[in-house]
Amino acid sequence: MKTHDVINQVPPLRDYDMFSGDTALAEALVREGAGWATDALRDFGQLTGSAEMLEHGRLANDNPPILRAFDAYGHRINEVEFHPSYHHLMETSMAFGLHSRPWTEDRAGSMVARVAHSYLMGQVEAGHGCPITMTFAVVPALQHAPELAETWVPRLTATAYDPRNTPAEHKTACTAGMAMTEKQGGSDVRANTTQALAMSDGTYRLTGHKWFCSAPMCDVFLTLAQTEKGLTCFLVPRWTPDGERNAMHVQRLKWKLGNHSNASSEIEYAGAWAARVGEEGRGVRTIIDMVAHTRLDCVIGSASLMRQAVARAVHHTDHRRAFGKRLIEHALMKNVLADLALESEAAMALGLRLARAYDEGKTDAGARAFARIATAVSKYWVCKRCPATVYEALECTGGNGYAEEFGMARLYREAPLNSVWEGSGNVICLDVLRAMKKDPESLPALQTELGAALGKDRRYDGLVAELEGALRQTDTLELRARAVVEKLALALQASILIRHAPDFVADAFVTSRLGERHANFGALGPGLEFDALIERAHPLAP
Ligand SMILES: Cc1cc2nc3c(=O)[nH]c(=O)nc-3n(C[C@H](O)[C@H](O)[C@H](O)COP(=O)(O)OP(=O)(O)OC[C@H]3O[C@@H](n4cnc5c(N)ncnc54)[C@H](O)[C@@H]3O)c2cc1C
Structure with a gap:
């Protein structure tokens, strides 16, 4: 039974050009040295403002990730399962180099162009921006370990998103996370208790926990742990060089106020394989x-x-x-x-x-x-x-x-x-x-x-x-x-x-x-x- 006509409701804001409709952004882009990216951003603004893309943002949040800590037979697998829309967002952001452009594009204004893209993509969906940002930000820190950088930077700056949980050398692109915060201290990371044991081959084994580790399905993490010389930075891959799952166990996913598409986890290192990044005792630096x-x-x-x-x-x-x-x-x-x-x-x-x-x-x-x-x-x-x-x-x-x-x-x-x-x-x-x-x-x-x-x-x-x-x-x-x-x-x-x-x-x-x-x-x-x-x-x- 029809009781009324729907009137005075607002048409949804979708299928619009998110960039061209943002006069102040277009001006700032030129002012800050990336005017050359205007045409690309116009195309990107059409994409981010499309009904289809905005719907992916909604779906990724309405269907948050699920932890599959074990398989059906009781083996520990530490998998995180995401909705296809989350993968679509990741694929899009990586295809446009939101995680990599300033490192791969030797052009003045490439950081400004990148953040302008991120500014538009963030309006579609913010949660997937967490691994995108960490993958982008890990590159400068890896310069403290040139050999690791040589191996990992090409993987981390590649643009063909590959969500598979498989050793990095088999993937078309990798993502990076960061695990610093422990139960007893997040701001004061000097309170970290995770221990790093030096091995005779120069690698380390980590034992301890992290209270927050977002995007635990990333391929590699920077983390902090104590050595005899103090707090030190380490790279922890999801798979060891021997092709085994690394002993980095996802305990549970946080139930959060927002940021629902992004998996934020608690993890434990049970003798996890790690390589040192930078000097011992200079982890924070x-x-x-x-x-x-x-x-x-x-x-x-x-x-x-x-x-x-x-x-x-x-x-x-x-x-x-x-x-x-x-x-x-x-x-x-x-x-x-x-x-x-x-x-x-x-x-x-x-x-x-x-x-x-x-x-x-x-x-x-x-x-x-x-x-x-x-x-x-x-x-x-x-x-x-x-x-x-x-x-x-x-x-x-x-x-x-x-x-x-x-x-x-x-x-x-x-x-x-x-x-x-x-x-x-x-x-x-x-x-x-x-x-x-x-x-x-x-x-x-x-x-x-x-x-x-x-x-x-x-x-x-x-x-x-x-x-x-x-x-x-x-x-x-x-x-x-x-x-x-x-x-x-x-x-x-x-x-x-x-x-x-x-x-x-x-x-x-x-x-x-x-x-x-x-x-x-x-x-x-x-x-x-x-x-x-x-x-x-x-x-x-x-
Ligand atoms: C959704 C989510 C995802 C996260 N993902 C990650 C992740 O991937 N990796 C990771 O390492 N961490 C992650 N974190 C943790 C986050 O970085 C920490 O929660 C944050 O740094 C604060 O640390 P804390 O929770 O231990 O709070 P505390 O350090 O206990 O701080 C509590 C309050 O005290 C204040 N405070 C601290 N020191 C001082 C001081 N000297 N003077 C005055 N005030 C002070 C702080 O500003 C804060 O307001 C995540 C957090 C959230 C919410």
Whole structure:
């Protein structure tokens, strides 16, 4: 029995061009040195915005991985079974080199091009980005062991995804994971108790556990274990060189708040075969080269979630009507949307600027110094802003946003994760202070970047002067670290937008972020160009 007509519901945001509908991204791509990738990204944006791809993202999350620890006969096999859509996402990301391009493509801007692709793919599905990121990030750390790098880097940068659990030499491409966190300590990895026993042939056997090991179906892992000389970095393959399953046992998969497509496991090493990477006792120093790159991806990943949530909010309010007009036409909704759009653009702009520092850092020490500190500053701030942004965007879509099948719930559950892993908020703020102390070039490099925007806006000039004062009071710096890092991040974002964004964006950002602040979105003052800000963020903009 038909009781009513369905009216005033919003058409799904799908079969759209995710790249061309993102004006700010297209501008940033050119600005940060990867304008040459525009055509490729246009094609990729069609793919990521297609109904088919978005459906794969949904299916991969609605059908989370299952651990098959044993086979039917009781043999330990440590297999993780994924939905075909997860494999499709992995296959796509690897085919486009989201895990490898900066290492295989000797072209200025290849990191920026890569993160722009990741930014789009993350809007389809974030969970599979975990092994993609780790596979990408392991390459710099492997340079500490040139012989291992020679064997493994070609496998890890190959683009033909191969999900089989079989020895690496038989595969068309391999993936990498990272296992540091133990039960008694994640931030403080010096508390690791896993032991590494040296063998006469120069290899090691590991005994102990890891409390978190995401993507345990990867082919190889970097891990930390204690030797007589202290915490050391090791490479642990899933199969030993003798062709046996390595004694790295997946105990169970974590039942998590979000990130459902990604298997995060607890593992045990029962005399697992391992090869040393880097010097004994210098494990943290070695694996940090991997962590720096995963932190860059945390920034991009958070910006990506923010963008998808804001795009959906703008799209929804553009169609949904209440009290006689479209939601997007109501003054207070305009305020919320414009504010969200600013936050999302500032996050993306900072992420792409950071990526350029990684590109330039290949040959420029100043860019490396900037990347060192700016990665931590950006990781703290962008990842912290993500949950608040996604939540507010969800609210723009009303009750539908809270319903599972609408898609916002998945973004919301995913939103806090980038701030937790790869160094949680406090740890990252302390890392900013560590960079200032241990890498004396890093703060001056950041100050040079900030200096480039001076003289254009007195509110910005005031913030930079205030920051200089705040950094001079070193005695209470640890206590004030969050407050200082927040301001550093805002100054960095403002410096990019003041120099490069349209005036209405820069002015709104400076007015609302460097002036009087409010706890919630949607409290911008009058006089800003609300319509232009929203139009710029519209996913279906011409
Ligand atoms: C879904 C998921 C997947 C993960 N995958 C992996 C993985 O693949 N490999 C891996 O190694 N790890 C992984 N992790 C673990 C993650 O990196 C750790 O949870 C994280 O580093 C925090 O460590 P912890 O859980 O031991 O918390 P703790 O170290 O106990 O920290 C708890 C809190 O204390 C704060 N804190 C710590 N030290 C200080 C200090 N000196 N001053 C002030 N505050 C401080 C932290 O910022 C944090 O907020 C994963 C985590 C999650 C949630």
